[in-house]
Amino acid sequence: MTFVEGPVTATVPATSANLGPGFDSLGLALGLRDELVAEVVDDGLEVAVEGAGAGEVPLDESHLVVRAMRAAFDAIGAQPPGLRLACHNVIPHARGLGSSSAAIVGGLVLARGLVAGGELILDDDAVFRLAAELEGHPDNVAPAFYGGFTISGREDGEFFSVNASVDPRISAVVFVPPTGVKTEVARGLLPERVPHADAAADAGRTALLVAALGGRPEHLLRATRDYLHQEYRRPAMPESLALVDELRADGFAALVSGAGPTVLTFSDGVDSAYTAKLADRCPAGWGCQALAIDLEGARVV
Structure with a gap:
């Protein structure tokens, strides 16, 4: 097994899962990317983190990117003698924008890129499966790896x-x-069972959402109506659900991103007047970003 010389850089996008009704199945990659740089060294482990998570995440073998890299190296069949890793994070942590999935997918892609011929040994399907196993569910890792809009x-x-x-x-x-x-x-706030009528309504909205995102955006408001999870989570994020309620009442297709508490609203372009109107609704103390849909997914630069 041969490791490549010099550093390898990987970038991976933020993601939003569920998108309203598509609980644990729908995911979308967004134009906000973490950058990871790693190289094989003679021995030891060195981890540096800038941006989101700096001063909070561990800098040892328990770091999520390192854990993912180790899993990839195990799957490939060789561990390097030492590693140097630098993480430049812009995806907010614990906000429902897929930071953990970005770390997992980024680590897997980075490790594969450090091995000569790594893509032949660990193909894309294998990377996706390994990412889903590490995360425990595929709804965020799928768009993080493949890009675009995924059903998983x-x-x-x-x-x-x-x-x-x-x-x-x-x-x-x-x-x-x-x-x-x-x-x-x-x-932990979700019930074990939901009414049959709510499940049926959610299934219908999920199907409509696939059509709306695919070419019928005029249906996005109706298509993003959720019956299964958002209302149950209100106690953990009352301000987020209040914002969702306000925006939807005014005709905006708003929803809780992933497990929250970020609120995502669909728009018609990052520089449009509609987007500017949405940005004006940002609560005091919150951050607001207009993002394109990322169609590339994780990649080695």
Whole structure:
């Protein structure tokens, strides 16, 4: 096994899962990217983090990017003698924008890029499956790796993902609150059972959302109506759900991004008047960004 000389750089996009009704199945890659740089060294482990998570995440073997890299090296069949890793993070942590999936996918892609012929040993399907296993579910890792709009799940113990089309007119505006909510807290608020009528309504909205994103954006408001998870999570993120309610009442296709508490609203271009109107609705103390849909997914630069 041969490791490449010099550093390798990988970038990976932020993602939004669920998109309203598509609980644990729909995901969308967004134009906001973390950058990871790594190289094989003679011995030891050196980790540096800038941006989101700096001073908070561990700088040892328990760092999520390092754990993902180790898993990839194990799958390839060789561990390097030493590693130097630098993470330049712009994806907010614990905000429902897929920071953990970006770390996992980025680590896997980075490790594969450090091995000569790594793509032949660990192909894309294998990377996706490994990412989904590490994350525990595929709805964020699928768009982080493949880019664009993905429909993913697990059947008979096997993870799957299918890309669906996204109308080029569609973009997103994200409203990011100053404090986060842990995914396990948000999931802990969900009931074990929901009414059959709510499940049926959610299935219909999910199907409509695939059509709306694919070329019928005029249906996005109706298509992003959720019946399964957002209302149950209100106690953990009341300000986010209040913003969703306000925006939807005024005709904007707003939803909770992933497990929250970021609010995502679909728009018609990062520089449009509609997007500017949305940006004016940003609550005091929150961050607001207009983002394009990322169609590339994770890549080695």
